[in-house]
Amino acid sequence: MDFNSNGSEExxxxxxxxxxxxxxxxxxxxxxxxxxMELGIADVIDNHGKPMTLNELATSLKLHPSKVNILHRFLRLLTYNGFFVKTTVNAKEGGEGEIAYSLTPPSKLLVSGKSTCLAPIVKGALHPSSLDMWSASKQWFNEDKEQTLFESATGESFWDFLNKQSDTLSMFQDAMASDSRMFELALQENKHVFEGLESLVDVGGGTGGVTKLINKAFPHLKCTVFDQPQVVGNLTGTENLNFVGGDMFKSIPPADAVLLKWVLHDWNDEQSLKILKNSKEAISGKGKDGKVIIIDISIDETSDDRELTGLQLDYDLVMLTMFLGKEREKKEWEKLIYDAGFSSYKIRTISGFKSIIEVFP
Ligand SMILES: C[S@@+](CC[C@H](N)C(=O)[O-])C[C@H]1O[C@@H](n2cnc3c(N)ncnc32)[C@H](O)[C@@H]1O
Structure with missing residues (x-):
C-alpha cells in the first residue's frame, strides 16, 4: 500500500x-x-474434471448440511486470494445458473499424486510446532543467550524435536521432498551445470528427492546423498545412487561436485563457512574442475518484484526463528564464498524464488 499520496489526514x-x-x-x-488442503478440495475438483458447484463439492466431501455455507465462505476468501475461479453452470433460459469452482495454477499445486504437489509444504509450514513458538517471541528478545525462538519456546532445538518423533521427521522430509520436485523443471533449464561431472555428493540431501532427479537426467553420474544417519540410515540406493550418513560439519565424502540445496540457509555465517570449507575439501581431488553448487534464496530488493521479495523475507524469519539461519543477499553470498577460499562464482535465478550459485575453487 502506498502512503505517499496527498490524501486527507482521515x-x-x-x-x-x-x-x-x-x-x-x-x-x-x-x-x-x-x-x-486438509479437506482435499483440490483433489475432488481435479478428479471431477470440470468445475464443481458448492453442493457438488459438499456432497463429494460428505459434509454435514450445516457446513455447506461455511464451505462457501472459505471458498469465497480463497477465490478472492486466487486459489479458485468461479464460472456459471446449469444456466437455464431466464435463470441465473449456479456458481461452480475450478482450480487455478496455485491450487493445482495442492493436487495429490502429481509430481508438482506442494501440499506437504502447506502441512509442514503451518504445523502447530512452527506456529506455537511465535507466542514466545517477546521472551526470546529479552533473553541474554543465543538460541532459536523454537528453543526458547520449547526447550529443545528444532532438529532434536524432529529427530525424536518419527512422524514429524517424515513430515519435514516429505515437505522438503515435495519442494524438490519443483527442481525438475529448473534442472531442465540448468543441465549444463551438471554436465561433465562424474560424481556428485548432495549434502543435506534428505531422502534423495533432488539426487534422484539429477540421477534420472544423468544416469552415469555417481551420486551420493549425504545426510544425518537418522535420515538416510534405512534407505537403500541403486548402482549409481548411494546414501551415506554423517555430519557435514566434520567431513563430506569426496566428489567432483558438492550440491548444497536449501542447506546453507539453515545455518549462520560461521557454520555455513565450515560447511563450505568442508565442501571445498571434498572437491579438491578434481582440482580446478570441481565445483560447489548452492541452491538457495538470493534476496535482491532493488530489482525483484515486491511479492517475491516479501516471500523471501518471510523465509528469512522462518530460518532465523527455527535455526538461527538466514536468507542472504548477493553481497552476503559473495563474502561467504570468498571467505571460504573459493576464487569465483556464477549466480542465476531458478525455479521462481531461488538462485543457483556455482562456486569454483
Ligand atoms: C532444509 S533440509 C534440505 C533437504 C534437501 N537438500 C532438499 O532441498 O530437499 C536440510 C537437510 O540438512 C540435513 N542436515 C542437518 N544437519 C546435518 C549435518 N550435520 N550433516 C548432514 N546433514 C545435515 C537435514 O537432515 C536435512 O535433510
Whole structure:
C-alpha cells in the first residue's frame, strides 16, 4: 500500500488501519488455505474434471448440511486470494445458473499424486510446532543467550524435536521432498551445470528427492546423498545412487561436485563457512574442475518484484526463528564464498524464488 499520496489526514488514517489489519489477519488466509488442503478440495475438483458447484463439492466431501455455507465462505476468501475461479453452470433460459469452482495454477499445486504437489509444504509450514513458538517471541528478545525462538519456546532445538518423533521427521522430509520436485523443471533449464561431472555428493540431501532427479537426467553420474544417519540410515540406493550418513560439519565424502540445496540457509555465517570449507575439501581431488553448487534464496530488493521479495523475507524469519539461519543477499553470498577460499562464482535465478550459485575453487 502506498502512503505517499496527498490524501486527507482521515483518509491516510483509514488506509493505515486497513494496512495494519490486513497484516494482522494474514494468518486467516494461511489457515483457510490449510483447511482447504486438509479437506482435499483440490483433489475432488481435479478428479471431477470440470468445475464443481458448492453442493457438488459438499456432497463429494460428505459434509454435514450445516457446513455447506461455511464451505462457501472459505471458498469465497480463497477465490478472492486466487486459489479458485468461479464460472456459471446449469444456466437455464431466464435463470441465473449456479456458481461452480475450478482450480487455478496455485491450487493445482495442492493436487495429490502429481509430481508438482506442494501440499506437504502447506502441512509442514503451518504445523502447530512452527506456529506455537511465535507466542514466545517477546521472551526470546529479552533473553541474554543465543538460541532459536523454537528453543526458547520449547526447550529443545528444532532438529532434536524432529529427530525424536518419527512422524514429524517424515513430515519435514516429505515437505522438503515435495519442494524438490519443483527442481525438475529448473534442472531442465540448468543441465549444463551438471554436465561433465562424474560424481556428485548432495549434502543435506534428505531422502534423495533432488539426487534422484539429477540421477534420472544423468544416469552415469555417481551420486551420493549425504545426510544425518537418522535420515538416510534405512534407505537403500541403486548402482549409481548411494546414501551415506554423517555430519557435514566434520567431513563430506569426496566428489567432483558438492550440491548444497536449501542447506546453507539453515545455518549462520560461521557454520555455513565450515560447511563450505568442508565442501571445498571434498572437491579438491578434481582440482580446478570441481565445483560447489548452492541452491538457495538470493534476496535482491532493488530489482525483484515486491511479492517475491516479501516471500523471501518471510523465509528469512522462518530460518532465523527455527535455526538461527538466514536468507542472504548477493553481497552476503559473495563474502561467504570468498571467505571460504573459493576464487569465483556464477549466480542465476531458478525455479521462481531461488538462485543457483556455482562456486569454483
Ligand atoms: C532444509 S533440509 C534440505 C533437504 C534437501 N537438500 C532438499 O532441498 O530437499 C536440510 C537437510 O540438512 C540435513 N542436515 C542437518 N544437519 C546435518 C549435518 N550435520 N550433516 C548432514 N546433514 C545435515 C537435514 O537432515 C536435512 O535433510
Amino acid at each position: 483518509n491516510e488514517l483509514y488506509r493505515a488501519q486497513i494496512h495494519l489489519y490486513k497484516h494482522v489477519y494474514n494468518f486467516v488466509s494461511s489457515m483457510a488455505l490449510k483447511s482447504v
